Amino acid sequence: MSQFLEDVLKGLSAKEKYLQSKYFYDANGDKLFQSIMGSKEYYPTKCEMEIFTQKTSELVTVLTGQNKEFDIVELGAGDATKSVHLLKGLLDNKVTFTYFPVDISANVIDLLQNELPKKLPTLKLQGLNGEYFKMLEKAKTLSDKIKVVLFLGSNIGNVPLEKAGDFVTLLRQHLKPGDLVLIGFDLKKDPKTILDAYNDSCGFTRDFNLNLLRRINNELQGNFNLDNFYHYPTYDPATGATKSYIVSKVEQQVSVAENLFDFSEGESIFMEISQKYTVQQTDELAKQTGFEPIHHFYDTKKWFLDAIWRCV
Numbered sequence: 001m002s003q004f005l006e007d008v009l010k011g012l013s014a015k016e017k018y019l020q021s022k023y024f025y026d027a028n029g030d031k032l033f034q035s036i037m038g039s040k041e042y043y044p045t046k047c048e049m050e051i052f053t054q055k056t057s058e059l060v061t062v063l064t065g066q067n068k069e070f071d072i073v074e075l076g077a078g079d080a081t082k083s084v085h086l087l088k089g090l091l092d093n094k095v096t097f098t099y100f101p102v103d104i105s106a107n108v109i110d111l112l113q114n115e116l117p118k119k120l121p122t123l124k125l126q127g128l129n130g131e132y133f134k135m136l137e138k139a140k141t142l143s144d145k146i147k148v149v150l151f152l153g154s155n156i157g158n159v160p161l162e163k164a165g166d167f168v169t170l171l172r173q174h175l176k177p178g179d180l181v182l183i184g185f186d187l188k189k190d191p192k193t194i195l196d197a198y199n200d201s202c203g204f205t206r207d208f209n210l211n212l213l214r215r216i217n218n219e220l221q222g223n224f225n226l227d228n229f230y231h232y233p234t235y236d237p238a239t240g241a242t243k244s245y246i247v248s249k250v251e252q253q254v255s256v257a258e259n260l261f262d263f264s265e266g267e268s269i270f271m272e273i274s275q276k277y278t279v280q281q282t283d284e285l286a287k288q289t290g291f292e293p294i295h296h297f298y299d300t301k302k303w304f305l306d307a308i309w310r311c312v
């Protein structure tokens with residue numbers, strides 16, 4: 001049984017049904033995520049892009065102030081539209097490095113391997129298709145240089161707050177003293193601005209969530225009728241958790257690889273969390289898990305933080 005099928009059956013059999021957001025990204029999911037990033041409501045990409053385009057030389061200075069030669073491992077690289085500015089800045093400054101983009105989507109890695117050399121012909125690049133930590137280990141076997149890990153786009157937000165410490169501890173265990181992490185955090189702000197970002201008026205986020213049901217239909221012999229479900233995002237300003245659900249409009253039965261699942265009217269499938277942080281919370285997270293925060297980069301609105309942490 002594939003890991004995808006095993007995880008889907010486990011999630012749909014749970015008392016409170018859920019699906020894992022890492023499975024959003026088939027070729028169609030990758031495309032829809034790009035549309036989300038381009039939507040007027042989805043501010044995180046624009047804020048982080050501002051940091052990467054307006055503060056490139058400061059980023060280069062802080063990263064190269066620590067080490068002159070290193071590898072860049074980008075976890076969940078996606079289309080690398082932001083990191084490409086940093087990569088160019090490093091190349092312009094004649095810094096020696098290899099770029100290892102890691103992504104669970106094979107489509108993403110193929111795309112990066114085809115497109116990046118056109119934009120940055122001198123870039124040393126090796127794409128790694130697979131899970132974050134497995135591929136980080138692989139990068140370590142390919143080169144023993146200091147690692148600069150990029151974890152952008154608020155990917156850390158997809159880990160629930162109570163598990164973020166475990167996740168970052170695990171990241172630390174895969175690294176050595178002196179290695180660096182450049183990690184993006186979406187910061188707490190006006191709750192309406194946050195909720196709108198997960199409920200864009202063009203419906204890209206809705207389609208992105210429903211696309212996972214389509215992927216299950218295509219790849220796991222599912223028979224979800226997408227018209228019988230709707231997308232329901234929530235934001236709790238007290239905890240900082242944005243959660244996305246898919247809700248059943250009717251009482252219905254769905255089959256996945258010959259396994260039957262009953263849905264009552266109004267029953268939900270939990271799809272994804274996107275946790276928002278205060279700056280203080282991010283500093284505490286670093287210090288509690290073996291990192292030292294050494295620099296904070298913000299956009300002009302101070303809606304997004306790219307923090308640089310050093311492994312101690």
Ligand SMILES: C[S@@+](CC[C@H](N)C(=O)[O-])C[C@H]1O[C@@H](n2cnc3c(N)ncnc32)[C@H](O)[C@@H]1O
Pocket residue numbers: 021022025033075076077078079080081082102103104105108130131132151152153154155
């Ligand atoms: C929200 S997108 C962000 C992309 C990019 N970092 C950015 O900031 O625009 C998340 C990316 O992480 C990848 N991803 C999600 N979970 C992953 C996992 N467990 N291991 C490797 N890649 C993963 C997805 O395929 C997707 O390309």
